[in-house]
Amino acid sequence: MGYKKDEASSSSYVLSIPREDTPLLGKNQHLSSPSKTFANVFMAIVGAGVLGLPYTFKRTGWVMGSIMLFSVAVLTYYCMMLLVYSRRKVESHIKAAKISSFGDLGFAVCGPVGRLAVDVMIVLSQAGFCISYLIFVANTLAHLFNYSITNPDPKFLGLPMKSVYIWGCFPFQLGLNSIPTLTLLAPLSIFADIVDLGAMGVVMVDEVMIYLQNRPVIKMFGGFNVFIYGLGVAVYAFEGIGMVLPLESETRDKDKFGKILALAMAFISLMFGAFGVVGYLAFGEDTKDIITTNLGLGLLSTFVQIGLCINLFISFPLMMNPVYEIMERRFCEGRYCLWLRWLVVLAVTFVALVVPNFADFLSLVGSSVCIVLGFVLPALFHWIVFKDELRWHGLALDAAFIVMGTVFAVYGTYYSLMEIFAKKA
Numbered sequence: 001m002g003y004k005k006d007e008a009s010s011s012s013y014v015l016s017i018p019r020e021d022t023p024l025l026g027k028n029q030h031l032s033s034p035s036k037t038f039a040n041v042f043m044a045i046v047g048a049g050v051l052g053l054p055y056t057f058k059r060t061g062w063v064m065g066s067i068m069l070f071s072v073a074v075l076t077y078y079c080m081m082l083l084v085y086s087r088r089k090v091e092s093h094i095k096a097a098k099i100s101s102f103g104d105l106g107f108a109v110c111g112p113v114g115r116l117a118v119d120v121m122i123v124l125s126q127a128g129f130c131i132s133y134l135i136f137v138a139n140t141l142a143h144l145f146n147y148s149i150t151n152p153d154p155k156f157l158g159l160p161m162k163s164v165y166i167w168g169c170f171p172f173q174l175g176l177n178s179i180p181t182l183t184l185l186a187p188l189s190i191f192a193d194i195v196d197l198g199a200m201g202v203v204m205v206d207e208v209m210i211y212l213q214n215r216p217v218i219k220m221f222g223g224f225n226v227f228i229y230g231l232g233v234a235v236y237a238f239e240g241i242g243m244v245l246p247l248e249s250e251t252r253d254k255d256k257f258g259k260i261l262a263l264a265m266a267f268i269s270l271m272f273g274a275f276g277v278v279g280y281l282a283f284g285e286d287t288k289d290i291i292t293t294n295l296g297l298g299l300l301s302t303f304v305q306i307g308l309c310i311n312l313f314i315s316f317p318l319m320m321n322p323v324y325e326i327m328e329r330r331f332c333e334g335r336y337c338l339w340l341r342w343l344v345v346l347a348v349t350f351v352a353l354v355v356p357n358f359a360d361f362l363s364l365v366g367s368s369v370c371i372v373l374g375f376v377l378p379a380l381f382h383w384i385v386f387k388d389e390l391r392w393h394g395l396a397l398d399a400a401f402i403v404m405g406t407v408f409a410v411y412g413t414y415y416s417l418m419e420i421f422a423k424k425a
Contacts, residue, residue, distance in 0.1 A: 031252035034260050040247050041264040045240035047129070048136055048312055049366075050200065050272055051291050052233055052359035054279025058287040060230035061221040062277050068227075069276065072234040073269035079378040079401070080244045081258055086378075086385045087245055100249055102242050102377075109381045119326045121373040122242060126323050127348055128365035129239075133312040133319070134352035135361060136290060138165040140305050143293045163353055169313065170349050176317040177324075177345050180336050195311045199292065199304045200275055206295055207282035216284025228412045229419070232367030233359060237272055238265075239370045241378065242322075289359035320344065360419050367412025376405035 032040060057065035087099045090108045099105050103122070106114030142161035156164045222230075244261075251257045279291045288294050292308065295301040323344060328337050355361045379401030387395065 032247075032250045033252055034256060037247060037251045037257065037260050038264050040243075040250075041240075041261055042268065044243040044247065045238060045264075045268055046197075046271075047237075047239075048133060048308070049233070049237040049239070049362055050275055051136070051308075052289060052362045053237060053272060053276030054283070054287050054291045055289045055359045056230050056233040056363075057276045057280040058283075058285065059222055059226045061219045062280050063220040064222055064227075065230055065234075065276060065280075066273050068230050069234045069237070069273050070269055072231070072238055073265050073272075076235075076238045076241070076374055077262060077265045079375050080241055080261060082378040082382040082398075083241065083244055084248050084257065086382050087248075089385050099245065101245055102373075105245065105381055106377070109384050114381070117377060118373075119330070121369050121377065123323050123326055124369040125239065125242075125365065125373055126319050127344070127351075128361070128369065129319050130316050130348050131352045131355065132358060132361050132365065133316055134166050134169060134349065135162075135355055135358045137169060137309045137312055138162040138352070139290055139358060140292065140309050141165045143290075144302060144305060166349060166352050170345070172313075173316055173345050173349075174342055176314070177320060177341050178338055179317065195307045199308050200271075202300060202304050203291060203295065204275060204278050206301070207278045210282040211278070214282070214284075216282075216286070218281060218284050228367055228408070228415045229363045231408065232363035232365070232370075232412050232416060234366065235370045235374060236362045236366030238268070239366070239374060241374045289357050320348075360416065363419070364413065364416035367416055368409055371405050371409040371412065375401050376409065379405070 053065075053069070060068065083102065083105060086109070087105055090105065091099055099108055103115050103118040106118040108114075110117070139162055142165060146161045155161065159167075248254060248257050251260070279294075280287055283291075283294050286294070292301070292305045295304075320341075324341055327340055327344065328334055331337070332340060379398045383390075383395065383398035383402070390398070
């Protein structure tokens with residue numbers, strides 16, 4: 001384990017743990033009330049991934065998809081609490097240590113290797129989120145302004161319109177991602193959640209009306225071959241584990257944090273499940289990978305889709321902030337580095353160009369790095385911290401998360417990549 005009791009007993013000993021993953025929540029002067037903690041958890045989890053749930057339910061069936069979604073919510077909550085318990089245990093042994101983030105805990109438990117593992121997963125997951133943002137923005141704009149029945153695949157100078165819009169975003173993203181500090185942009189995360197909620201409300205109302213008119217044929221269960229696909233999207237939808245320790249640190253009554261987190265996860269999972277089911281019920285086998293493109297080109301639908309594009313476009317540098325912090329800390333001694341940021345934006349843009357489907361990429365990110373970050377590492381850290389106190393069933397449960405999570409991550413990555421390459425071909 002990465003700490004010793006004799007070190008903790010020394011009054012001069014200080015565990016030096018740098019920060020790495022607090023992109024949206026600044027240092028609050030006051031601790032959060034239960035209602036504010038609930039809102040912060042909601043903001044940390046709810047994102048664009050929900051827009052791919054109806055298409056996922058189309059592939060998995062609405063019953064199988066719902067069971068999978070609620071199961072992932074329960075397991076995610078459990079692993080989030082493993083991080084909280086592990087942090088509390090480590091801090092009780094090292095009084096001078098202040099563990100404020102996932103990476104801090106990895107460093108305290110496993111040293112530089114633990115920090116590196118968390119850093120790599122955070123870089124891959126955050127970059128993956130931003131790649132999905134670019135895909136969403138490009139596909140949505142192409143659908144709104146260039147799609148027609150007579151010409152479903154328009155081109156400009158020989159390039160698909162998706163590629164044109166992605167490259168159109170590139171120079172503006174270079175500018176936004178050049179901003180040294182994004183403190184002034186942080187309130188935009190609240191705007192993003194408001195737009196997401198508004199979009200979900202509009203979409204669900206339209207979907208109910210469409211279902212009452214059309215009543216398409218739907219299925220309850222998909223085959224086993226889509227299990228990994230659905231698992232990846234569900235894990236992606238609930239990804240927010242990197243913010244759990246900062247949120248718990250800012251909670252006024254820490255004894256109630258577990259209950260608040262459980263209530264927030266229950267509410268979010270019910271909202272996600274309803275959105276996915278209603279979307280699939282409305283359009284059946286015609287459900288598209290981005291559900292908003294099923295709504296047609298009416299005025300309200302157009303405003304909703306443009307609003308989503310704007311908030312994801314502006315959210316890009318906010319989500320990339322922890323990536324820059326990690327890479328600048330490791331390669332530039334913590335100093336601001338413009339060329340490194342531009343290189344990362346270019347790499348993210350290139351990946352977005354070659355990924356054909358929004359929901360398929362959600363599955364890839366969710367079934368690879370998000371499973372490792374959300375299940376494998378929390379269970380591993382918990383096992384290391386409590387190995388001398390856990391009974392055999394506790395150790396077996398942690399080991400099951402580690403082994404099964406690793407197996408699902410490896411197989412899910414392979415399966416999702418094969419899906420993407422097959423559609424690309």
